[in-house]
Amino acid sequence: MDNSKQINSTIENKSVFCYGFMGDPIKNAENLKFSENVRLSFLKKYKLTSAIQSYSWNIILERKSLLMIGPRGCGKTIGFLPCLLSLLEMDKEFITKRAMIGGPFAILFCNSPNEVTKIKDLICNKFAKITNLKIKTTTGSWESEKKKIAFAKGCDLLITTISSFNQLLDVEDTMIFDHDKIKYMVFDNFSDMYEESDKQVARIFKQFITCEPAENSKVQLIITSSKWLEKLRSLFIFSHIKIMLINSFIETAIMARSYFIVYIMNEDDKNMKLLEILNKQNWLYYKTIMIFKDLREMEEFKEFAKHEDPKICIEFITIRDNENFCATKDLCRIWEYEPNGKMSILLMTDEVYQEQFENLDFIHTIIHYSLTSTWTDFDFRFAASTSHFKRYITKREIPNSLDAPRSIIFLNDDDIQKYPRLYEFLTDRRLFHELFDDVKEKVTMTEVKFTENSTANITLSITPIQQLDTVNFPKPFISDSQNINLSDKNIPNEEINEAKKENEIIENNVVINYSPFYIEWSQDESHIKLKMQPIDVIADYAFCVSRRSFDITLKYAEDYAMKSFDFFARVDPKFTKHELKNNVLLIILTKAFPSIWFKLTKLNDKMYFIKPSETEQLREINSVQTKSAMQAPFSELSRISFSKLKPACYLSSSEESDY
Numbered sequence: 309m310d311n312s313k314q315i316n317s318t319i320e321n322k323s324v325f326c327y328g329f330m331g332d333p334i335k336n337a338e339n340l341k342f343s344e345n346v347r348l349s350f351l352k353k354y355k356l357t358s359a360i361q362s363y364s365w366n367i368i369l370e371r372k373s374l375l376m377i378g379p380r381g382c383g384k385t386i387g388f389l390p391c392l393l394s395l396l397e398m399d400k401e402f403i404t405k406r407a408m409i410g411g412p413f414a415i416l417f418c419n420s421p422n423e424v425t426k427i428k429d430l431i432c433n434k435f436a437k438i439t440n441l442k443i444k445t446t447t448g449s450w451e452s453e454k455k456k457i458a459f460a461k462g463c464d465l466l467i468t469t470i471s472s473f474n475q476l477l478d479v480e481d482t483m484i485f486d487h488d489k490i491k492y493m494v495f496d497n498f499s500d501m502y503e504e505s506d507k508q509v510a511r512i513f514k515q516f517i518t519c520e521p522a523e524n525s526k527v528q529l530i531i532t533s534s535k536w537l538e539k540l541r542s543l544f545i546f547s548h549i550k551i552m553l554i555n556s557f558i559e560t561a562i563m564a565r566s567y568f569i570v571y572i573m574n575e576d577d578k579n580m581k582l583l584e585i586l587n588k589q590n591w592l593y594y595k596t597i598m599i600f601k602d603l604r605e606m607e608e609f610k611e612f613a614k615h616e617d618p619k620i621c622i623e624f625i626t627i628r629d630n631e632n633f634c635a636t637k638d639l640c641r642i643w644e645y646e647p648n649g650k651m652s653i654l655l656m657t658d659e660v661y662q663e664q665f666e667n668l669d670f671i672h673t674i675i676h677y678s679l680t681s682t683w684t685d686f687d688f689r690f691a692a693s694t695s696h697f698k699r700y701i702t703k704r705e706i707p708n709s710l711d712a713p714r715s716i717i718f719l720n721d722d723d724i725q726k727y728p729r730l731y732e733f734l735t736d737r738r739l740f741h742e743l744f745d746d747v748k749e750k751v752t753m754t755e756v757k758f759t760e761n762s763t764a765n766i767t768l769s770i771t772p773i774q775q776l777d778t779v780n781f782p783k784p785f786i787s788d789s790q791n792i793n794l795s796d797k798n799i800p801n802e803e804i805n806e807a808k809k810e811n812e813i814i815e816n817n818v819v820i821n822y823s824p825f826y827i828e829w830s831q832d833e834s835h836i837k838l839k840m841q842p843i844d845v846i847a848d849y850a851f852c853v854s855r856r857s858f859d860i861t862l863k864y865a866e867d868y869a870m871k872s873f874d875f876f877a878r879v880d881p882k883f884t885k886h887e888l889k890n891n892v893l894l895i896i897l898t899k900a901f902p903s904i905w906f907k908l909t910k911l912n913d914k915m916y917f918i919k920p921s922e923t924e925q926l927r928e929i930n931s932v933q934t935k936s937a938m939q940a941p942f943s944e945l946s947r948i949s950f951s952k953l954k955p956a957c958y959l960s961s962s963e964e965s966d967y
C-alpha cells in the first residue's frame with residue numbers, strides 16, 4: 309500500500325485512542341522541538357504526519373514515557389526515532405567528558421538482528437546529519453574482547469536485540485556497561501519480542517523499570533507494539549508509563565476486554581437471528597447502536613422487524629442519511645439522555661455515524677449488521693465505545709460479561725473469504741465466537757469419566773505462577789465479582805483471602821475436575837485420538853476450544869504407565885497457561901475453523917485465555933443431555949504439547965478493499 313495515502317487517511321479519521329494525554333495533536337512537524345540536526349534531516353525526508361505521530365512526537369519530546377500500539381506501518385518507529393535522536397543530541401551538550409566513554413545512554417531493542425540493521429540503515433539514510441552521536445549495534449554474543457573495547461570508547465545509542473543485551477547485563481565492568489547511565493529505553497514491537505523472549509524481557513524490566521512516579525523515574529520508557537497483550541496492562545499499571553496511544557479502535561476494544569460475538573450466517577437467516585437476540589437480551593438497559601452499510605439494508609431490516617415481530621419491546625430510532633446535520637445531532641442528544649430501562653436502539657448507516665461520531669462515544673453495544681467497505685471504516689465503528697474503554701484500562705479483573713462493552717458482528721460466508729484481514733484479526737485475537745449450533749448436535753454423545761485401570765482422569769489444575777517456568781504473566785488475582793466456584797476443600801479460606809490481595813499469588817494448586825460433555829475416541833497402533841466437545845463450564849467460565857472440536861493425540865511411551873494427566877488452565881488474567889505435567893504429549897488439532905478463545909503459541913506449549921461466557925449459551929449447552937460414560941483404554945501416555953493448524957479457509961481478497 310502507498311504509505312502516504314495510508315498516513316493521510318489516518319489523520320482524517322482521527323483514529324487514535326489517547327489515554328493520559330490531554331494535548332492536541334500536531335498537524336505538521338515543522339514547529340516541533342526536534343534538535344536542529346534532526347529537524348533538518350527530518351523535514352527533508354518526511355512531509356507528512358501520521359495519526360499516531362501527531363501525538364507521540366510531543367509526548368516523547370516532553371520526556372514522558374509512552375506506550376504506542378498500532379498496526380504495522382502506522383508510523384510507530386518514526387513516531388519515536390526522531391525524538392530519541394533529538395533528546396540524545398540535546399543531552400550531549402550537557403554531559404561531562406567522563407560520561408562520554410563507556411555506554412550507552414539509550415537502548416533501542418528490536419525483535420531480530422534484521423530489524424537492528426534496518427533501524428541502523430534508517431538512521432544512516434534519513435538522519436544523515438546526525439554525526440555527533442555514537443550509535444552502535446550488536447546482535448550476537450558479547451564474548452569478543454574487540455566488541456567490549458569498542459563499546460568502552462563510548463556509545464550514546466545502542467541498537468540491539470533482547471538476547472544480545474541480556475549477555476551485556478552480565479558484564480560487570482562499568483566502563484563497558486553502566487547500569488546507572490541508561491536514560492532512555494525503547495522496545496520496538498514489543499508483542500513479537502515478548503512472544504519470543506518473555507523471560508529475558510522480564511529480566512530487563514526487573515532491573516530497569518520501577519514503579520516510581522513518572523517524575524522520579526530515571527529511565528524514559530517507550531514501548532511500541534503492533535497489538536495489545538495482557539502483559540502491557542500490568543506494565544501500564546505498575547510501571548511509570550502513564551500515557552497510552554492506540555492507533556486502532558478495534559485493538560482498543562480488545563484492550564478493554566470487550567465482549568465480541570461473531571455470527572456467521574447467510575443473509576436470509578440474519579434478520580431472524582437478530583430479532584431472536586433482540587427479544588432475549590434486556591436492551592432497555594444498554595445504549596446500543598446498529599450500524600448498516602447503506603440505507604437500503606437499514607430499511608429492509610426495519611420492515612422485516614415490523615412484520616415479523618410486532619411484539620418486540622424495544623423501539624428503534626432511525627437516522628437516515630439525508631437528514632439535516634443539526635437535526636441528527638439533536639436526535640443523538642435526545643437518545644443519549646434516554647433513561648436506563650427505557651432505552652431504544654439507534655439505527656444508522658456508516659455515513660451518518662461518521663458525521664456524528666463526536667457525539668457518540670458512550671455506546672455500550674455495537675451491532676454490526678454488515679461490514680463496511682474498508683477496514684479503516686470498520687475499525688472506526690469501535691470508536692463509539694471509547695468512554696467505556698477508558699474505564700477498563702487499569703482494571704486487572706475481567707469485567708462482567710454484561711458490563712463490558714460489546715460488539716455483535718454479523719458475517720456471511722462470503723465475508724470470511726473476502727476479508728482475510730478481518731478473519732485473521734478475529735481468529736488471532738480469539739474473537740471468533742459463533743453460537744454453538746453444530747455443537748448442540750455433537751454434545752449428545754457422552755460424558756467420559758476415565759477411571760483407573762483402563763481409563764484416565766482428566767483434571768484441570770490451576771497452579772501457582774512461580775511453578776510455571778515459562779511466561780511471567782500478570783500475577784493472579786481473584787476479584788469478588790468473579791465469584792469463581794472453587795470449593796473450599798481445594799483452596800483454604802486464608803488462601804482465598806491472600807489471593808484477593810493484589811500482587812499476591814495463589815499458593816496452592818487448585819484442582820477442578822474437568823469433565824467435557826463429549827469426548828469421542830478412536831485408536832490405532834500408536835495413537836489414541838480424542839475428540840472433545842468444544843465448550844465446558846469451569847466455575848463461571850466457559851472453556852471454549854474450537855467451534856467444532858479438536859483432536860487430542862496421546863502417544864504411547866514404552867517406559868511409562870500413567871493413569872491420569874493434568875493440564876493447567878489460565879482463566880485470564882489470573883491464571884497463566886495450560887501446561888501438562890509428567891511429560892505427557894498432547895497434540896491438539898483444531899478443526900475447520902480455529903479456536904474461539906484460546907490461542908496456541910508458536911512454542912506449541914502454551915495455551916491460554918478463557919473468557920466469561922454468556923449465561924445464555926451456557927444454559928443451552930448445560931441443558932443438553934449426556935449419555936453414559938465410554939471407556940477408553942489408557943494405560944501408557946507420554947509427553948504433551950500443543951500445536952495449531954492453519955485456518956482452513958485462507959482466501960485472499962479479490963475485491964478492492966483494505967480488509
Ligand SMILES: Nc1ncnc2c1ncn2[C@@H]1O[C@H](COP(=O)(O)OP(=O)(O)OP(=O)(O)O)[C@@H](O)[C@H]1O
Pocket residue numbers: 311315353354355356357358361378379380381382383384385386387497534
Ligand atoms: N511522517 C511520515 N512521513 C512519511 N513517511 C512516513 C512517515 N512516518 C512513517 N513513514 C513511512 O511509513 C512506513 C512505516 O512507518 P514505520 O516503520 O514508522 O511504521 P511502524 O508502525 O513502526 O511499522 P512496523 O510495525 O512494521 O515497524 C515507513 O516506510 C516510513 O518511512
